[in-house]
């Protein structure tokens with residue numbers, strides 16, 4: 001917990017661990033987003049998976065297709081699970097806001113639901129940094145819960161959580177403003193398989209670095 005007794009992203013996802021994968025395994029929209037991204041990747045692409053969670057489905061789908069994946073997650077428990085589940089990917093425990101990234105060093109980046117515990121300024125800064133880390137023409141697959149919320153306390157999978165996000169138009173504009181052309185948008189409502197879960201809106205974008 002931080003000084004305000006709110007869980008950090010690391011402590012929240014350390015506590016959730018493998019339960020996250022079970023709860024979200026049924027997301028057809030996540031799989032569809034990965035398939036769309038795969039269609040844009042050349043063989044042996046280098047992909048950065050931000051907030052890589054348990055490694056499934058993202059890192060596993062990409063490595064199964066022959067791509068090289070670096071997963072970054074701030075939760076040591078998630079990094080441990082992902083390293084065991086997807087041994088062909090490399091996982092690092094780090095905060096993406098602080099991790100040095102070499103310009104133009106990735107062909108693609110995935111950011112599936114990993115911005116929600118960051119401030120709006122940090123979400124914007126991370127997207128700008130990811131734009132720089134991608135080569136020109138590289139792709140970004142990003143998903144969020146598109147709600148106009150800032151620092152709202154609630155529960156996620158039965159645990160206290162604080163969420164910050166943007167409405168759909170504002171989030172899409174944020175991605176475009178970070179130096180991307182948005183190629184496709186997909187909106188859906190998903191109910192995680194978990195006793196404490198409620199239906200949540202999901203927004204998936206595929207974008208190309210200008």
Ligand SMILES: C[S@@+](CC[C@H](N)C(=O)[O-])C[C@H]1O[C@@H](n2cnc3c(N)ncnc32)[C@H](O)[C@@H]1O
Pocket residue numbers: 009010013020024050051052053054056057058072073074075078094095096097111112113114115117118
């Ligand atoms: C909602 S989970 C999604 C996991 C995975 N992307 C998926 O969709 O299956 C968000 C993940 O992002 C990680 N995360 C949150 N903030 C992060 C940060 N600042 N740096 C790195 N990882 C972060 C969390 O630890 C968690 O594993």
